[in-house]
Amino acid sequence: MHTLQELLDENLWQQYITLNPQVKVIHRLLRARDERIVNDHIAMRTFGDPRVGIAVMAQPFVQLGYRPAGNYTFIEKKLRATHYEHPDAGQPKIFISELKLEQCSPALRNCVDGLLDQMPPGASRAWYFPGSGRLWQLSYQQYESLRVESEYAAWVAAFGFMANHFTVLVNTLKTFDSLQNLNMFLRGHGFKLNVAGGEIKGSPTVFLEQSATLADKVTVEFSDGVSTIPACYYEFARRYPMPDGRLYQGFVEKSADKIFHSTDHSS
Numbered sequence: 001m002h003t004l005q006e007l008l009d010e011n012l013w014q015q016y017i018t019l020n021p022q023v024k025v026i027h028r029l030l031r032a033r034d035e036r037i038v039n040d041h042i043a044m045r046t047f048g049d050p051r052v053g054i055a056v057m058a059q060p061f062v063q064l065g066y067r068p069a070g071n072y073t074f075i076e077k078k079l080r081a082t083h084y085e086h087p088d089a090g091q092p093k094i095f096i097s098e099l100k101l102e103q104c105s106p107a108l109r110n111c112v113d114g115l116l117d118q119m120p121p122g123a124s125r126a127w128y129f130p131g132s133g134r135l136w137q138l139s140y141q142q143y144e145s146l147r148v149e150s151e152y153a154a155w156v157a158a159f160g161f162m163a164n165h166f167t168v169l170v171n172t173l174k175t176f177d178s179l180q181n182l183n184m185f186l187r188g189h190g191f192k193l194n195v196a197g198g199e200i201k202g203s204p205t206v207f208l209e210q211s212a213t214l215a216d217k218v219t220v221e222f223s224d225g226v227s228t229i230p231a232c233y234y235e236f237a238r239r240y241p242m243p244d245g246r247l248y249q250g251f252v253e254k255s256a257d258k259i260f261h262s263t264d265h266s267s
């Protein structure tokens, strides 16, 4: 049995910051202000296939005590998602989305099928499956043709299984009293923020405000050469109390829809 710390900190976090230098820099900047950073949620992406879908990816988290706590649909992007919570409220929520393959073109389904067929037997049953990376060969040409139909599919094909983003809970920062101020600080340090749907997605009315950096570009090895493509971003969330006084813990479909664009080529 492995611990939550091994899965979240030693596996997912280490892999995420290794691939995404901007996260390390932002962490250092916040630490320099004596901030203690609390992680609101970790977002994972996968394909809606019985071999690797949400239920499969959730398994290692469920074994460590996580339970489903909300379902979401993104019609235009052909995604569905579930968020999981841990009984220890100090642990980050896990947000897992999957591409609804049944709504995609036969060409895309064929391509994804070919990738999943290459996975080593039993790979999806490993405790570290959510952070096992790319388990297949992929050509840049395949990546590009997936991207024409779905940026999301191309991202999962290129990076495989890993955290797409971690999220700073802005509520627990002492030196920023608003998400606006944090964004201004980040921009001042040269970070580009995702402006799809406005720099801040959501509002106090929906009990959640979010912003995100644009993804770092990284060099990825394809079977026909290397290429530089967008990887992961860092997200910032401010949660608001509901009428019963408790902080809202869910997600807002309209906001998450825009946040997904942080890994687009066009942005």
Ligand code: NI
Binding pocket: 041, 043, 095, 165, 167, 235, 259
């Ligand atoms: Ni998120």
